[in-house]
Amino acid sequence: MSVPSTSLQTSPSGIARLRARLAAPPEAAKRVQFRRPLLPWLLLAPQLAVVATFFYWPSAQAVISSFYIEDPFGFGATFVGLDNYADAVGSSEYIRIAGFTVMFTVIVTVLSLAIGMLLAVKADKVIRGRPAYRTALIAVYAIAPPVAGLIGMMLFDQHIGSIVRFAALFGWNMQVGLSYWDTAFAMIVVAVWLQIPYNFIFVLSGLQAIPSAVREAALIDCRNGLRRFRTVILPLLAPTAFFLMIINITYALFDTFALIDVMVKDKPANNPITLVYKVYLDGFRGNDIGGSSAQSVILMAVVLVLTLFQFRYIERRVHYG
Amino acid sequence: MRNILLVAGALTLGGTALNAAPTQITWWHGMGGANEQVINQVAQKFNESQSACAITPVSKGTYEEALASGIAAFRSKEQPNILQVFDAGAATIINAKGATIPAEDILSQNGHKLDRDAFINGVRYFYADADGKFIGMPFNSSAPIMYVNEEAMQKAGVEPPKTWQDFEKIAPKLKEAGYIGMTASQLTWMFFENFFSRNNIQMASNNNGYDSFQGTTLNATNPELVAFFQKLKDWHDKGYFGYYGAGWNDNQKPFEEGKVALWIGSSGSFGGLSQTATMPFSADFLPYDADAKDGNKSSFIGGASLFAMSGHPAEQNKCTADFFNFLTSTDIQKFYHEQTGYVAITTAAYEAAKADGWYEKHPQAEVGIKQLMLPQGEWSKGYRLGFYPQIRVVEEREFNKIFSGETTVEDAFKAIETEGNDLLARFAKTSG
Numbered sequence: 001m002s003v004p005s006t007s008l009q010t011s012p013s014g015i016a017r018l019r020a021r022l023a024a025p026p027e028a029a030k031r032v033q034f035r036r037p038l039l040p041w042l043l044l045a046p047q048l049a050v051v052a053t054f055f056y057w058p059s060a061q062a063v064i065s066s067f068y069i070e071d072p073f074g075f076g077a078t079f080v081g082l083d084n085y086a087d088a089v090g091s092s093e094y095i096r097i098a099g100f101t102v103m104f105t106v107i108v109t110v111l112s113l114a115i116g117m118l119l120a121v122k123a124d125k126v127i128r129g130r131p132a133y134r135t136a137l138i139a140v141y142a143i144a145p146p147v148a149g150l151i152g153m154m155l156f157d158q159h160i161g162s163i164v165r166f167a168a169l170f171g172w173n174m175q176v177g178l179s180y181w182d183t184a185f186a187m188i189v190v191a192v193w194l195q196i197p198y199n200f201i202f203v204l205s206g207l208q209a210i211p212s213a214v215r216e217a218a219l220i221d222c223r224n225g226l227r228r229f230r231t232v233i234l235p236l237l238a239p240t241a242f243f244l245m246i247i248n249i250t251y252a253l254f255d256t257f258a259l260i261d262v263m264v265k266d267k268p269a270n271n272p273i274t275l276v277y278k279v280y281l282d283g284f285r286g287n288d289i290g291g292s293s294a295q296s297v298i299l300m301a302v303v304l305v306l307t308l309f310q311f312r313y314i315e316r317r318v319h320y321g
Numbered sequence: 322m323r324n325i326l327l328v329a330g331a332l333t334l335g336g337t338a339l340n341a342a343p344t345q346i347t348w349w350h351g352m353g354g355a356n357e358q359v360i361n362q363v364a365q366k367f368n369e370s371q372s373a374c375a376i377t378p379v380s381k382g383t384y385e386e387a388l389a390s391g392i393a394a395f396r397s398k399e400q401p402n403i404l405q406v407f408d409a410g411a412a413t414i415i416n417a418k419g420a421t422i423p424a425e426d427i428l429s430q431n432g433h434k435l436d437r438d439a440f441i442n443g444v445r446y447f448y449a450d451a452d453g454k455f456i457g458m459p460f461n462s463s464a465p466i467m468y469v470n471e472e473a474m475q476k477a478g479v480e481p482p483k484t485w486q487d488f489e490k491i492a493p494k495l496k497e498a499g500y501i502g503m504t505a506s507q508l509t510w511m512f513f514e515n516f517f518s519r520n521n522i523q524m525a526s527n528n529n530g531y532d533s534f535q536g537t538t539l540n541a542t543n544p545e546l547v548a549f550f551q552k553l554k555d556w557h558d559k560g561y562f563g564y565y566g567a568g569w570n571d572n573q574k575p576f577e578e579g580k581v582a583l584w585i586g587s588s589g590s591f592g593g594l595s596q597t598a599t600m601p602f603s604a605d606f607l608p609y610d611a612d613a614k615d616g617n618k619s620s621f622i623g624g625a626s627l628f629a630m631s632g633h634p635a636e637q638n639k640c641t642a643d644f645f646n647f648l649t650s651t652d653i654q655k656f657y658h659e660q661t662g663y664v665a666i667t668t669a670a671y672e673a674a675k676a677d678g679w680y681e682k683h684p685q686a687e688v689g690i691k692q693l694m695l696p697q698g699e700w701s702k703g704y705r706l707g708f709y710p711q712i713r714v715v716e717e718r719e720f721n722k723i724f725s726g727e728t729t730v731e732d733a734f735k736a737i738e739t740e741g742n743d744l745l746a747r748f749a750k751t752s753g
Contacts, residue, residue: 071751073417074396078750087747093718093740158565159574177566179725266383268714269567270721284389286711287413288747 011257059300065293072287084294094278094295101253101274104188108252110194113244116199117237121229123200124207134204141197145255149262152190177264183271187263191256197249199244206240207233238318246310253303275299331544343368343375346633346640349394349671350405351387351625353380353593356461359660361414366656367647374640376403376585385710388413391630395420400630402641405460408510408624408710411448416534416707416751422638423450424458424645431642443619443693444666446702448626451531457626458645461663463589464620464689465511467608471601473582481583481603484611485549488583492561495582502561505585506572508720509713511607512553512585513683514704516546518621520613521698525745530705537706541738542731550723550730553576554702557724564654564724567717587623588689592662604685606692618698620650624663664689707748712741 066084070077088094123133143151152184155163156176163186167174176186210233234241257276264271268281279299283292352360357380364378381387384407391404391414406414414421415646428435435455437445443464448457469481482488492502505511517524522545527537531606556562565571576584579600585607586594594602609616627648629641647653654670657663659679665671669689674680680687706712719733728736 069747069750071417072392072413073420075417075419076751080750087743114523158571159578175566175725177568178564178721193485265568266385267567267717269717270719270725270727271566281714282711284707285385286714287389287392287410288708288711291747 038091062293062300065289066297067290068209069288069290072289077263077290080290084290085298087291088295088298097273097275097278099119100184100272102297104184104272105249105252105272106189108191108195108256109245109248109255110250111188112195112251113199113241113248116196116244117203117241119196119198120203120207121233124204137200138197140194143194145194145258148190148194149259152186152193152259153263153265156186177269177271180272181268183263187256187260187272190259190263191252195248195251197246202240202244203237206237210236224257235319239320242310242318243314246307249306250303328737329588343373344636344640346374346402346637346644348378348379348403348405348627349387349391349401350378351381351384351407352405352461352736353382356661357468359657362660363648363653363657366653367644370647371643374643376644380393395630395632398632400632402630402637403644404630406446406457406624406628408621408623409713410706411457411626412530412534412705412709412748415448415705416748420631421456422631423454423456424448424627424629425455426684427629427638427642428645431639433642433646435649439667439669441664441666441668441671441690441694442697443622443701444664447622448703451528457628458542458548458648459622459666460627460648461589461624461657461661461664462622462626462666462693463624464622464692465515465585466588466688466692467605468576468584468586468590468594468685469603469605470500470576470579470582470584471603472572472579473498473600473609476500477582481605482608483606484616485552485608488561488608489552489556492556492559496560496590500582501563501575501580502556502564503583503585504565504572504576504581506569506587507567508564509716510621512549513541513546513716515607515620516549516610517543517615517704518698518701519607519609519618520545521615521618521700522546522613523700524704525706527698529703530707530745531703534705534707534745534751537745539712539738539741539745540708540732541741545610547730547734549610550734554723554730564720567721569731570683588664588686589624589691591664591683591685602685604688606688606695615698617695618701619693619695621703622664622693658686662686706745707751708744711744712737715740715744 026188067079067081068077069080069084096274119137123130123137126133152178155161156163156174158175158177161174161176164174174182174185176182214232214236218228222231253274254276256274257280260273260277261280264273264277268277273281275295276299279292281297282288282295286292348360348364349650350357357378360378360380364376368375381390381399384405387404388406388410391400391406394400402413413573425435437453437455440459444459446453449455467481473495474481477491477494477500479491479494480487481720482491488503495502514524516522517540521545523529523540525537525539527533527535529535553562563572565575565577570592571596573584573586573590575581576586576598577599578592579598588604591604607620609618627645629638629645633641649667650669651669651673654665654667655673655677658665658670658674665674671694675687716737719728719737722728723730723733
């Protein structure tokens with residue numbers, strides 16, 4: 001592990017000591033050669049079979065279905081070219097859902113990552129009763145999304161919800177299930193709450209992986225805790241944070257499905273939903289296989305582009321050490 | 322020769338041994354909780370009544386999940402013998418000719434006779450084709466009815482309304498007495514579909530969709546319907562009508578708690594309501610529009626029916642037919658009706674329950690049947706609209722927007738008609 005040199009430039013002696021210890025040349029990787037060319041393929045086969053069966057084959061099916069309007073039972077199919085795509089992208093409802101999905105993903109990712117990180121940094125400093133704090137913070141992660149949705153629904157229930165009663169004290173007539181933005185608020189709160197512990201665990205272990213020598217050296221160089229965090233700890237956490245960002249985006253885009261399903265009670269009406277929920281709604285409730293396939297292909301393309309972008313432009317700035 | 326006889330004898334014996342093991346058939350449905358228990362009891366009664374067939378019911382979750390599972394199973398040739406399909410999904414399965422054997426055909430092919438006239442009015446046409454032939458076997462049927470908070474009526478000194486005009490008159494008095502006049506669950510079924518049936522107004526072109534899927538259009542901007550929703554919105558603003566979103570229970574709960582005078586729910590809600598209501602309640606017909614030219618007709622049924630899936634051997638189809646026949650028997654109908662709160666679907670079962678004194682003990686249980694037995698208008702037989710579950714999603718969205726003030730009633734119904742027609746046109750292409 002090496003340390004970004006910029007962060008420690010204030011102390012030449014510290015940097016010299018660290019360089020000596022950490023910058024030992026890495027061992028050259030051994031080149032392993034298989035004698036028979038078939039063997040590696042054989043070893044890879046189980047994994048490749050799984051990926052092909054559960055990803056490539058269904059994806060190809062989805063792409064094919066997206067060009068047809070099909071009878072759900074599979075009797076008739078009309079080739080419609082790109083109509084399914086045009087219908088999806090041309091619908092104002094679809095655009096509205098896409099807009100909400102982007103907003104929801106950004107807010108949930110930023111909030112759950114920021115709060116999780118804050119809690120981890122603070123919990124890292126606690127000395128007395130450390131396990132108790134950690135367990136309390138991590139425990140939420142054991143709650144399954146549908147259960148979290150149920151708990152959220154109880155807290156936000158129009159008739160008995162305690163959060164609704166609390167909001168009423170401030171004159172906010174919260175109507176989750178009827179008002180678009182009230183439901184959006186409730187969904188974001190529950191989604192963030194559920195994801196904080198995950199970020200907490202990873203950031204905490206990331207913090208513990210930072211050598212104490214680095215921290216101590218930084219402590220000698222700079223007394224300002226916030227500045228130390230920004231210039232030393234955060235760059236060292238970057239690989240963890242980058243990983244968490246991807247995981248959180250995936251979470252907000254896909255894993256919140258069960259939570260949304262519980263919170264809109266299977267009847268979204270005018271409540272906000274994400275694109276994945278729309279795919280489910282049209283495909284499984286509406287039995288519109290072609291339209292639903294086109295939407296899932298669009299979603300697949302968006303995620304592909306997003307992931308490429310992340311690795312191309314954001315990961316460049318991450319230092320793995 | 323002797324050997325041949327022996328072999329023949331052995332074959333006959335083998336054949337009898339095979340016959341002794343009952344033919345297995347499966348039944349996928351979308352019921353849970355208490356209703357699932359009753360389904361299991363019905364299956365058990367059938368299995369005990371004869372030895373040739375054994376039916377196994379399997380719950381697939383909700384109605385929507387049962388239909389989706391059935392479709393997926395059919396595509397991979399693993400379909401059950403019997404699939405339960407709900408009202409709004411009926412067009413999907415009936416359109417897929419070849420996926421099912423019409424109930425009337427499977428019965429007659431196996432030596433049973435289906436007497437269409439034995440079924441009560443509201444049930445007779447809903448799952449039938451344009452000629453009245455039963456495609457689905459009516460099973461659990463319900464009607465949207467009005468539940469009445471007796472205490473509220475007494476306090477306000479009013480009578481339960483027969484028409485929406487009556488409601489408008491009593492609503493201020495109910496409000497004065499401290500009650501929300503009315504709430505309703507599932508507006509799509511209560512106030513949209515059944516506004517057409519109760520007031521005998523055409524819901525869609527092509528004979529409500531029965532004649533053809535090609536070119537069928539929705540009649541959502543019907544002036545009477547729009548006017549009715551304008552009233553509803555007005556009542557909502559004045560505090561006469563409470564609306565808490567598309568969730569069923571959110572609208573039922575305030576009635577159970579005694580805060581609401583009238584609740585529009587399902588005749589099937591009666592059982593649950595008896596346990597949860599905090600006040601005495603009665604039930605009455607879903608009000609109709611007194612200004613409609615030909616109102617107070619029977620309502621569309623809700624609930625679901627059973628479909629015989631194709632692609633099974635003849636002896637299994639025989640068992641399916643036997644089971645369908647068993648279901649229509651008066652005893653089973655009466656049992657199912659009394660256990661679940663779903664309406665009796667044959668006149669004979671209704672008469673039997675009446676003779677039994679069931680309705681003296683549970684007068685609310687009779688309201689749904691009586692409403693379904695009202696004279697049937699030209700447009701209250703049913704509707705056959707493709708992708709209707711998705712059209713309901715559009716309706717739900719627009720209704721929410723109306724009551725949260727995001728749109729006007731006219732714009733909402735224009736949107737329902739436009740998007741609904743797009744979906745109907747898409748569906749017409751599926752059979753292409």
